[in-house]
Amino acid sequence: MAPAKTTSIVIETREDTFSEGTDYMAAKRTYRVGVIGAGSIAQECHFPGYKKHGKANLVAFADPAVARHGEIQDQFGNLNAYDDFRDMLDQENLDVVSVCTPNKFHAENVIGALEAGCHVLCEKPIATTLKEADQMIATAKRKRKKLMIGFTHRLFRGPQRCKQLLKEKAIGKPFMIRIRFAHGGPYPGWAKNCWFYNKELSAGGALLDMGIHAIDLALWLFGPMVSVSGHAATLIKKIEVDDNAVLIVEFKNGALGYIEVGWTSKPGFGGLEIYGTEGSLICDYERGLQQFGGEASAGKDGVSKHTTLEKNPAAGGWEIEIDHWMDVVAGKERLTMSGRAGRDALEVALAVYKSSESGRRVTLG
Numbered sequence: 314m315a316p317a318k319t320t321s322i323v324i325e326t327r328e329d330t331f332s333e334g335t336d337y338m339a340a341k342r343t344y345r346v347g348v349i350g351a352g353s354i355a356q357e358c359h360f361p362g363y364k365k366h367g368k369a370n371l372v373a374f375a376d377p378a379v380a381r382h383g384e385i386q387d388q389f390g391n392l393n394a395y396d397d398f399r400d401m402l403d404q405e406n407l408d409v410v411s412v413c414t415p416n417k418f419h420a421e422n423v424i425g426a427l428e429a430g431c432h433v434l435c436e437k438p439i440a441t442t443l444k445e446a447d448q449m450i451a452t453a454k455r456k457r458k459k460l461m462i463g464f465t466h467r468l469f470r471g472p473q474r475c476k477q478l479l480k481e482k483a484i485g486k487p488f489m490i491r492i493r494f495a496h497g498g499p500y501p502g503w504a505k506n507c508w509f510y511n512k513e514l515s516a517g518g519a520l521l522d523m524g525i526h527a528i529d530l531a532l533w534l535f536g537p538m539v540s541v542s543g544h545a546a547t548l549i550k551k552i553e554v555d556d557n558a559v560l561i562v563e564f565k566n567g568a569l570g571y572i573e574v575g576w577t578s579k580p581g582f583g584g585l586e587i588y589g590t591e592g593s594l595i596c597d598y599e600r601g602l603q604q605f606g607g608e609a610s611a612g613k614d615g616v617s618k619h620t621t622l623e624k625n626p627a628a629g630g631w632e633i634e635i636d637h638w639m640d641v642v643a644g645k646e647r648l649t650m651s652g653r654a655g656r657d658a659l660e661v662a663l664a665v666y667k668s669s670e671s672g673r674r675v676t677l678g
C-alpha cells in the first residue's frame with residue numbers, strides 16, 4: 314500500500330493548544346482500527362480513509378443494523394462485524410476507534426473506546442450535553458488517550474488559507490465574520506434513516522448538524538465568544554427539530570459574527586466571509602476564495618480590487634481527515650480539533666437554543 318499523504322494544518326488559538334493525552338504508540342508500525350456506526354459518514358470518510366492509510370489496519374466495525382454488515386464487507390473487505398460496540402472493544406484489542414453513530418450515542422461509544430485504551434475520533438457534535446462532553450474529555454485525560462472531533466471544515470483548503478491570512482494580518486484587523494452552510498437536509502439522500510429529525514437521537518436539528526461546523530470555524534478563526542443570541546426554527550420540514558437557524562455572536566476580541574444554517578435550501582451561497590480594516594476574504598465554497606482590497610466609500614467612488622487565491626476552497630475535508638487524524642495519533646501533528654474544541658462549539662449551539670426559547674442574548678462561560 315502506498316504511504317499515506319501527510320497534511321499540515323494551520324494552527325493555533327487558545328483552545329487549539331489543549332491536548333488530551335500523550336501518545337505512546339508513535340513507534341508502532343500499524344494501528345488496529347475499529348469503527349462504531351457504519352452509516353454514511355463512516356462509508357464516505359472513515360472506512361476509505363483507514364483503508365488507504367499505510368499505518369491503519371482496519372479490522373472491525375460495530376453497527377446494530379445487521380443489513381449494514383454485508384454492505385460494508387462488500388465495499389471494504391472482510392472486516393469483523395459486531396452488533397454491539399462493547400463486544401468489538403472486548404474482542405479486537407483496538408488502538409484507534411472512529412465513532413460515527415447518531416449524536417445520542419457519542420458519549421457512551423467514546424467513553425467505552427477510551428476506557429478500552431483507544432485513541433478516538435468522534436464525529437460532530439461531540440455529544441448532546443455539556444455534562445457528557447466533560448465526561449468524555451475527563452476520560453481521555455485520565456486514560457492519556459487522544460480524542461479528536463471531526464470538524465472537517467477546518468481541513469478544507471479555503472478555511473485553511475483564511476486562517477493563514479489572518480495570522481499574517483493580510484486584511485488588517487478582522488472585525489466581522491459571516492458563515493452560511495445550508496443544503497436540503499440529511500434525509501432522504503444522505504443518512505441511513507431519519508434519526509437526524511428525531512430529537513431524542515439528535516438533540517437538535519440544522520443548528521447542531523451544520524451550525525456546529527460553522528460555530529467551530531468561527532471560534533477557530535476569531536477566538537473565544539462572550540455572548541450569543543439566535544433563533545432556531547422549523548420553517549419548512551414537518552420535523553420535530555429546527556430546520557433553519559440564525560445566530561449573532563460577539564467575540565472576546567470585540568468582533569461580531571453572523572451565522573446562518575439550514576436544511577431547506579436550494580443551491581446558494583455556502584462558505585464564509587471575513588471583513589477586516591484592510592480588506593476582505595470571500596470564501597465561496599462553489600466559486601473560490603477571493604481576497605478583496607481597494608476603497609469603498611459611501612458614495613459612488615468605491616474601487617474594488619480582488620485576487621483569487623484558491624479555486625476550489627472546499628477541497629480537502631473528508632479526503633484528508635483520516636490522514637490528519639493518523640498523524641495526530643502518531644504525534645506528527647498537534648491535536649487541534651480537540652474534545653475541548655468540541656465542547657466549546659457545543660456550548661455555543663446549546664446557548665442558541667436557550668436564546669431562541671427566551672428571546673434573550675446568552676452570556677457564554
Ligand SMILES: NC(=O)c1ccc[n+]([C@@H]2O[C@H](COP(=O)([O-])OP(=O)(O)OC[C@H]3O[C@@H](n4cnc5c(N)ncnc54)[C@H](O)[C@@H]3O)[C@@H](O)[C@H]2O)c1
Nearest residue numbers: 350351352353354376378413414416436437463504505506
Ligand atoms: N463531519 C461531517 O461532515 C459529518 C457529515 C455527516 C454526518 N456526521 C456525523 O456523523 C454521525 C453519523 O451520521 P451519518 O450521517 O453517518 O448517519 P447514518 O444514519 O448514515 O449512520 C449512522 C449509523 O449508526 C448506526 N447506529 C445507530 N445506533 C448505533 C449504536 N448504538 N451502535 C453502533 N451503531 C449504531 C446506524 O445503524 C447507522 O448505520 C452523526 O453524529 C453526524 O452528525 C458528520
